Amino acid sequence: xxxxxxxxxxxxxxxxxxxxxxxxxxxxxxxxxxxxxxxxxxxxxxxxxxxxxxxxxxxxxxxxxxxxxxxxxxxxxxxxxxxxxxxxxxxxxxxxxxxxxxxxxxxxxxxxxxxxxxxxxxxxxxxxxxxxxxxxxxxxxxxxxxxxxxxxxxxxxxxxxxxxxxxxxxxxxxxxxxxxxxxxxxxxxxxxxxxxxxxxxxxxxxxxxxxxxxxxxxxxxxxxxxxxxxxx
Numbered sequence: 001x002x003x004x005x006x007x008x009x010x011x012x013x014x015x016x017x018x019x020x021x022x023x024x025x026x027x028x029x030x031x032x033x034x035x036x037x038x039x040x041x042x043x044x045x046x047x048x049x050x051x052x053x054x055x056x057x058x059x060x061x062x063x064x065x066x067x068x069x070x071x072x073x074x075x076x077x078x079x080x081x082x083x084x085x086x087x088x089x090x091x092x093x094x095x096x097x098x099x100x101x102x103x104x105x106x107x108x109x110x111x112x113x114x115x116x117x118x119x120x121x122x123x124x125x126x127x128x129x130x131x132x133x134x135x136x137x138x139x140x141x142x143x144x145x146x147x148x149x150x151x152x153x154x155x156x157x158x159x160x161x162x163x164x165x166x167x168x169x170x171x172x173x174x175x176x177x178x179x180x181x182x183x184x185x186x187x188x189x190x191x192x193x194x195x196x197x198x199x200x201x202x203x204x205x206x207x208x209x210x211x212x213x214x215x216x217x218x219x220x221x222x223x224x225x226x227x228x229x230x231x232x
Contacts, residue, residue, distance in 0.1 A: 002077040004029055005178035006092055009103035010147045011083040011126075012113040014161035017195040018103060019081035024190075025175065025183040029077040036065055040084035046127070048087040055091045079178070086147055089154050099178045102151055105161040106227045107218050111140040112204055119143070138213055145218035152224065160225060166192055206230070 007022075009015060019033035034040060039062075047058035070078055081103075085092060092100050119126060120136040120143075128146075130139045151158075157177055163170035168184060175182035206214070211230045214222075222229060 003096055003098050004077045004079040004180065005099040005101070006079070006085060006096070007081040007101045007103055007174075007178065008086040008089065008151075009083055009158075010086065010105075010110060010144055012110045012117075013083070013103050013105035014165060014195075015081045015083050015103060017165065017190070017193065018161075020195060021171075021186060021190045022079070022081065022175070022180060024186045026181040027076075029079055029180060030069075030073045031079045031081060031180075032069065033080075034082050034084060035069055035080060036062060039065060040082065041127070044084045044087060044127075052091060055088050056095060059088060059091055059095050079180070086151060089151065089156060100156060101174065101177050102156045102158050103161055103164075104148065104158050104225055106225075107141070107144045107222050108204060108206075108214065108227070108230075110144050111137070111214065111218075114140045114143070137210065138217060141214050141217040145221040148221045148224070152221075158225070165190075 007015070007018065016033050019031050023029075023031035043058050043061075047055045066078070086102070089100050089102075092098075114120075115136060120134075120139040126143065128143060130142045134142060159170060159174045164174055165171075168187060171187050172182040172184075215229055219229060
């Protein structure tokens, strides 16, 4: 097994699109999107909350489960684009010793997409809860910002979805970071495409109150990544 890299970030940020494109770029590497599904979703938050030793044990359990995937592709390298791993970056580096990069998308559109999918309106979804009682809108703003407030100090290299999905130099740079061949023809065929769009997103028509709440809860992160605060 030749493990190559991990790309993480917040959910609803283009991870499925990126995994599909990267997987088509280099036939020597099998790039998986959230390969363990419910196992990851159920475990990552609980492991993180219990601290580093629990996180490491969880990651090693993943290796056992991932071996079944590797066995099906013995001649190919293995890589993941997996938002569930975003709280595990220090241990990913220590346990696997491979590049870990992160994807980010304009927080306003991530919040919109989360709300469309019922985030913080269904019990237990998502497993990470805000520190105090919040409306679903406010909780989504907090959740997105909290993810990147934790990732930024770790020195992870970030790529904006809007850039890798529309600008060849940005996509090529990400590939270089994780040691993958960048195929311009594959990238061109997927420019400005979307994936995982089974649920439609409502228009981004926030009023002044929504904009102010987003700025208060997530404005520092939005500004860090040089995204606008309001307007389409």
